[in-house]
């Protein structure tokens with residue numbers, strides 16, 4: 001096991017959905033100096049121990065001064081604000097920050113999925129290219145759909161609250177999926193690697209995964225942890241391609257959220273690119289990430305979260 005290296009790390013979006021997990025994992029190491037960069041109009045708050053710099057992203061002098069002396073810039077911007085990466089990357093180049101983790105945190109940019117889902121995957125290439133053009137290095141964090149977040153939002157085709165599930169016939173493949181906690185831990189382990197090991201990820205993805213799993217296994221876990229029987233659930237089986245065709249029709253009629261359904265089902269299809277287990281196993285070894293997550297514990301936490309919300 002390699003020794004850890006402390007760094008100066010700037011994070012944008014550090015109070016967000018994935019940013020908060022990343023920030024807490026970085027702080028837990030006690031070896032990094034973490035600076036959160038946030039918009040002046042933001043109501044975001046940050047834990048003690050974080051240096052906070054609030055300002056306007058159109059103000060280059062603010063960004064450059066916030067980034068001077070940083071070793072890493074993590075960009076975890078919300079899905080509707082990914083374009084805000086441009087001024088931040090340009091400022092990082094001016095400030096001489098060697099590494100940028102751009103707003104990826106999704107599916108494998110080198111899988112067939114990328115071309116099939118240009119708006120969700122392929123469009124992120126522009127920012128990796130910009131980082132390289134400016135002479136910096138990027139590392140793209142690949143985590144596929146966040147497991148717990150997706151379960152909570154019903155994206156696995158499973159509605160825990162109503163005990164309903166739709167299983168997709170023809171999409172029974174095992175895909176990789178990562179909990180938000182593990183994404184944070186993975187980023188923290190990556191950025192704690194000594195220089196020589198961090199360099200091996202230069203301009204490459206790092207693959208994270210909590211589970212290699214199919215929809216049926218997620219449903220079985222939900223049944224176990226809710227203490228129910230399958231007969232307590234309304235489970236329907238639908239042809240995956242039919243559901244995709246319907247989703248495309250809905251998108252054409254203006255419901256762009258229907259695209260998400262196609263996105264998930266495609267990940268569940270064999271050879272779609274939704275399974276990168278070999279790469280995740282290899283990277284977990286380099287990062288020293290242990291395989292200690294228990295599926296039922298994670299599903300139980302989501303069930304409890306949904307229950308206490310009501």
Ligand SMILES: NC(=O)c1ccc[n+]([C@@H]2O[C@H](COP(=O)([O-])OP(=O)(O)OC[C@H]3O[C@@H](n4cnc5c(N)ncnc54)[C@H](OP(=O)(O)O)[C@@H]3O)[C@@H](O)[C@H]2O)c1
Pocket residue numbers: 012013014015016017018019037038039042043044076077078079080081082084103104105106107143144145146149150
């Ligand atoms: N794998 C998956 O299942 C999955 C799911 C969803 C998203 N993602 C990926 O993860 C990324 C991060 O998503 P998230 O859900 O963590 O993001 P989020 O919580 O929605 O937002 C993160 C941060 O973005 C900043 N922000 C929001 N609006 C902004 C604006 N107009 N201009 C500049 N900054 C703005 C905010 O930071 P401040 O308030 O501090 O400025 C916010 O805390 C996404 O872009 C997407 O690529 C992956």
